[in-house]
Amino acid sequence: MPSRRPVHYIVGVDVGGTNIVAGTVAQDGSEIVGVVSEPTASEQGADAVVDRLIRLARASMTQAQGKEIAGVGIGSPGPLDTKTGVVLLTPNLGWVNMPLRDRVATALGLPATLDNDANCAIFGEWWRGAARGVEHVVGLTIGTGIGGGIVLHGDIYRGASDIAGEIGHMTIDSTGRRCKCGNYGCLEAYASGPAIAARAVEGVEAGADTSLPRYVGGNLPLITAQVVYEAAHDGDEYALEVVRDTAKFLGAGVANIINIFNPQVVVICGGVTLAGDKLFVPLRSEVKRRAFKPAVEVCRIVPGELPGTAGVWGAAAVFIRRTWGRV
Numbered sequence: 001m002p003s004r005r006p007v008h009y010i011v012g013v014d015v016g017g018t019n020i021v022a023g024t025v026a027q028d029g030s031e032i033v034g035v036v037s038e039p040t041a042s043e044q045g046a047d048a049v050v051d052r053l054i055r056l057a058r059a060s061m062t063q064a065q066g067k068e069i070a071g072v073g074i075g076s077p078g079p080l081d082t083k084t085g086v087v088l089l090t091p092n093l094g095w096v097n098m099p100l101r102d103r104v105a106t107a108l109g110l111p112a113t114l115d116n117d118a119n120c121a122i123f124g125e126w127w128r129g130a131a132r133g134v135e136h137v138v139g140l141t142i143g144t145g146i147g148g149g150i151v152l153h154g155d156i157y158r159g160a161s162d163i164a165g166e167i168g169h170m171t172i173d174s175t176g177r178r179c180k181c182g183n184y185g186c187l188e189a190y191a192s193g194p195a196i197a198a199r200a201v202e203g204v205e206a207g208a209d210t211s212l213p214r215y216v217g218g219n220l221p222l223i224t225a226q227v228v229y230e231a232a233h234d235g236d237e238y239a240l241e242v243v244r245d246t247a248k249f250l251g252a253g254v255a256n257i258i259n260i261f262n263p264q265v266v267v268i269c270g271g272v273t274l275a276g277d278k279l280f281v282p283l284r285s286e287v288k289r290r291a292f293k294p295a296v297e298v299c300r301i302v303p304g305e306l307p308g309t310a311g312v313w314g315a316a317a318v319f320i321r322r323t324w325g326r327v
């Protein structure tokens, strides 16, 4: 009998602002097992989040009993240093110069890698999701903020100091809305979940004819992007206009991406994809209106296919790439 090398497994951990998700991924990409998740609960402090992350990784490994675990890939909000494995500053999680990679590696007794959470999500979509089988992909993760990832020639492009891919902070209006990053007119200030809600509320307060307040019992601060999509699906004209405006802002950003990177796929991940064709149809036509034709013609603009686990797949893929040279 010829002996067959066992398939290695890698634990992927995706640290988000709301949830931490861990899963155990086969090196050949054939399966993910032991997917577990818990609220991040960052209000309990910086160390509590690290401990929770380690506990979840262990829980995933326990569910994946019998698999040979080769290491851990971690995706975390940044900015961070992929070479030293240190998260520099994440106000939401309370981490300052947190040596996350080494703390996890020591606790689990396994080698580990660290990369940006959005890079991981887009790498995951490239490896096993909506952008499978192509060389050049740029992606956005739209939630409370807008993250981005760039995959060129089948590998994450990180730039000179791991900042590349901050697509949410591209300026789309030089004198526009203030962004959390301190700049004005960033894409994130128009098209993140909270920004979509804020634009909707502003219009309601200015007297727009809409049923939106009824969805929240008249309590306008309860309007979220989700509520806007729901009203749009129900045919509310004003909510539809907010979604169309969102498509225009995103379209400007995606047109920039397409002209600069000429990717085969732009993948859009996160809750915003719930708006479906109401978002994607006007988005694609806005991009077509703005970007170079030969670039638009080769590019698919699609929603992500791995909601909830893209970051886990991608974090594991980063480990695989670092360890074995190819995914």
Ligand SMILES: [Zn+2]
Binding pocket: 168, 169, 179, 180, 181, 182, 183, 186, 188
């Ligand atoms: Zn910004």
